[in-house]
Amino acid sequence: MIIIKEFIVGADIGGTWIRVSLCTSDLKEENIITKVAQTPKDNEFSISNTVISLITQLLIENNIDKEQVLGIGLASAGPLDAETGEVFNNANLGFKEIPLKKPIQERFPGVPIYLINDGNASVLGVHYFEASDDEKDNLVYITVSTGIGGGVICNGHLLLGKDGNAAEIGHGIVNRQSNFQCNCGAYGCWEVYSSATGVKNLALDAIKTTKLSSKILMYMIDNDESKITAKEIFQAKRGGDKFSKSVIEQCIFYIKVGVGLVNNYYDCTSIYFGGAMMKDHDLILPPVIEQFNTDPVLFTINHPPKIKVTKFLDAIGVMGALTLVKYKLEGNPIIP
Numbered sequence: 001m002i003i004i005k006e007f008i009v010g011a012d013i014g015g016t017w018i019r020v021s022l023c024t025s026d027l028k029e030e031n032i033i034t035k036v037a038q039t040p041k042d043n044e045f046s047i048s049n050t051v052i053s054l055i056t057q058l059l060i061e062n063n064i065d066k067e068q069v070l071g072i073g074l075a076s077a078g079p080l081d082a083e084t085g086e087v088f089n090n091a092n093l094g095f096k097e098i099p100l101k102k103p104i105q106e107r108f109p110g111v112p113i114y115l116i117n118d119g120n121a122s123v124l125g126v127h128y129f130e131a132s133d134d135e136k137d138n139l140v141y142i143t144v145s146t147g148i149g150g151g152v153i154c155n156g157h158l159l160l161g162k163d164g165n166a167a168e169i170g171h172g173i174v175n176r177q178s179n180f181q182c183n184c185g186a187y188g189c190w191e192v193y194s195s196a197t198g199v200k201n202l203a204l205d206a207i208k209t210t211k212l213s214s215k216i217l218m219y220m221i222d223n224d225e226s227k228i229t230a231k232e233i234f235q236a237k238r239g240g241d242k243f244s245k246s247v248i249e250q251c252i253f254y255i256k257v258g259v260g261l262v263n264n265y266y267d268c269t270s271i272y273f274g275g276a277m278m279k280d281h282d283l284i285l286p287p288v289i290e291q292f293n294t295d296p297v298l299f300t301i302n303h304p305p306k307i308k309v310t311k312f313l314d315a316i317g318v319m320g321a322l323t324l325v326k327y328k329l330e331g332n333p334i335i336p
């Protein structure tokens with residue numbers, strides 16, 4: 001038996017949860033151990049403190065010394081500055097500037113720390129753990145959750161951009177005349193229609209004027225519109241609620257628009273979807289797949305991509321953070 005004495009660490013920092021994983025340096029899926037905590041918003045250092053504490057717990061519980069850690073990968077909701085190691089202007093993390101790399105580096109001196117945005121991390125995770133050989137060189141990951149984010153591998157290279165924020169696909173504007181304002185300040189971004197926040201807002205906007213029956217939805221929320229979230233709307237649709245069905249149809253239409261734009265820009269072989277809203281992928285993706293298999297021309301000029309769901313769901317971000325460390329350490333040409 002070979003005993004591996006070297007480890008890598010990954011962290012995925014989201015608006016609601018922080019996940020930290022430890023794995024042997026061979027990065028075998030069965031060797032990943034994970035801890036999860038709620039994202040604290042007390043002050044700008046509380047996120048890095050939580051990451052440090054989860055890493056420390058994992059090391060202590062598994063009898064591992066700091067010296068055995070080859071590298072730490074940090075995947076965070078962006079936008080971020082890969083140079084300074086800070087997150088800035090994030091609508092969900094609570095502070096204008098959040099230092100991540102520096103405080104963690106102070107606790108783990110000498111250990112290389114790599115920072116990447118969560119969409120870019122996730123596409124690396126799909127690349128290593130899930131994609132088939134023919135998909136790897138032109139691969140896109142799209143997360144549909146509170147917002148919409150993405151990561152793109154094109155011609156075998158991860159696209160990072162000047163600050164590390166390439167592929168902010170959720171803020172592509174899909175409706176110039178829109179009355180819906182996005183968290184970013186613009187109107188009509190893709191994520192104001194197709195994210196979980198978007199589905200909720202579409203419903204709140206339409207419920208006052210709808211002629212479709214929303215009886216099932218209203219029963220589920222005790223007639224209290226403030227209780228509507230995407231989750232209830234998908235549940236109500238499953239129960240036959242006509243209003244919820246029409247809201248989801250709008251969301252799906254804009255997913256087709258978004259997928260078409262992504263395919264026009266990146267000419268990808270496959271798109272993998274993930275994120276919390278993909279718990280309902282059986283209601284969302286079949287019509288999108290059908291559209292791109294049979295009649296893609298209204299949405300994309302390029303050959304259509306294959307459309308899939310990541311089997312790792314919520315874990316793909318932290319798996320991507322681990323992959324980032326592996327690829328950096330081995331000098332993999334996918335990432336500079």
Ligand SMILES: [Zn+2]
Nearest residue numbers: 171182184189
């Ligand atoms: Zn936006």
